Amino acid sequence: MLARWIRPWRRRRRWRVCEVVTSIHDLPQQIPYGEAVLVANGRIMKWLAFGCPCKDDHQVLLNLNPSIHPNWTLKASKPLTVSPSIDELRGGKRCHYFIRDGYIDWT
Template identity: 35%
Template sequence: MKRVLANARIGVIRAYRRARNGHAKSRIIRVIIVGDRSGLPERLDPRCVYVLGATTHKWALLDCPCGRGHTIELNLANPARTRWKVTINNAGQPSVHPSIDYRGQPRCHYWLRDGRIRWAPNGRSAAEPQR
């Protein structure tokens, strides 16, 4: 029963985000650290960032906030490619540096700062919005 309710909640969150054209005032409220991919849940919670690697953080995974169900995988360890950094503020809210730019269909480009999603203008890369 818990699994059915969890899947229903994830479906409602995704539907809401799709209805808002992928620009909902989404929040990602916490970071969950797991040792490896076997520690991941069957379906990722759309309000969490999952960090793989108990001692050395290697990857960050999150359900894309556009609501279309694709998973974003960010490399936290490889110095030869783009490398992201996940930080947590005093309230436990995650930030990801630099921006996340998924170039598949649909293109999703946004910043995650203090648990809030800030979308880039469609179709082009832009400087980070001012606070």
């Protein structure tokens, strides 16, 4: 019984940055689940875009510029780690989670 529970958990794919673009206008319309797109100009990271892990088909766009608030820090890209938590209220639904070491940790 325990092995049946562990098998799907082991197959979970870790979130990662799959692509880097130079402009927010270059973001793809759809970003595959478990992947994120980084908007960066040289070494300056500007935005991180991904589909919300709630699978409710809305996109998340995080500001990575430390001089504009609120902002997040991209700690690692493969596997993805973002700090602090992402807390989004959209259409009466709240999505609040951490992305640590490529895994979603719902709060």
